[in-house]
Amino acid sequence: MRLDCSTMKGEGVWGFRSMLRQWGIMQPVPFLVSDIYKKILLGKDIRHMSTIGKSTNIVWHKCTVDKLDRQELLQQKGCVIWITGLSGSGKSTLACALSRALHLRGKLAYILDGDNIRHGLNSDLSFKAEDRAENIRRIGEVAKLFADAGIICIASLISPYRKDREACRSLLPEGDFIEVFLDVPLQVCESRDPKGLYKLARAGKIKGFTGIDDPYESPINCEIALQQKGKDCLSPSDMAETVISYLEEKGYLQA
Ligand SMILES: Nc1ncnc2c1ncn2[C@@H]1O[C@H](COP(=O)(O)OS(=O)(=O)O)[C@@H](OP(=O)(O)O)[C@H]1O
């Protein structure tokens, strides 16, 4: 093939582009030429430059130590155990029992509890629907980082809306988001009322309380449903064992 150099005159790096075009290399050229050029100028591979939300011109930085290395070190697989249920259903109690049971087995877990995260990272958020959604989104993103660290992350928050929980599920590889539904009837939760919040909600002193005047959407396809049978409730340690059996069966307790 003969190259027509006249078309390249005065084109600089773009001359190289038209040269490639004459060779029939069309598609990669816009990336190839300008990116190699910028790579030389900026000393960075910006081929995977992205815009995510309001963040423009951002580049993912990869490290040579990855999730598999960390899992090997910890002899477990990072995942997220997402405990959802009404206030008073026993989410925090189960999270603690599970964390302890894993600890005793030499497995590293960390709890992200809704109440606790609202003391810091999410202290700017209220209980209106969009703030709950943002609360859940942020906890989902943090949980994803913990899972990437190789840790068994236990997220315990009401997370009342199905759509928000599904969005968190979609952040993780298939299987790594384990939704645990504490299926405890409202009247049981209300009779427990350890913080007196249901009483305040019934008296109209708290508006938009989940289960009273704000909805709770039960999971449809959760991995584990822990049901209250009749008047009896499984003990927290029995519930923790149910979750641990699931983790064992799915291979999360080994690298
Ligand atoms: N309006 C209203 N509705 C529900 N819960 C309320 C509300 N106001 C305060 N609280 C207390 O906040 C805790 C729930 O926080 P979460 O972050 O888990 O909620 S959510 O996932 O954003 O819906 C929740 O804690 P738990 O009882 O441990 O679930 C309550 O103690």
Ligand SMILES: Nc1ncnc2c1ncn2[C@@H]1O[C@H](COP(=O)(O)OP(=O)(O)O)[C@@H](O)[C@H]1O
């Ligand atoms: N499995 C259980 N059986 C009986 N009572 C429980 C159980 N789990 C939790 N509780 C009690 O219910 C109340 C609410 O538990 P908590 O873990 O704070 O719920 P949540 O985090 O969902 O609001 C507490 O008083 C706790 O002792």
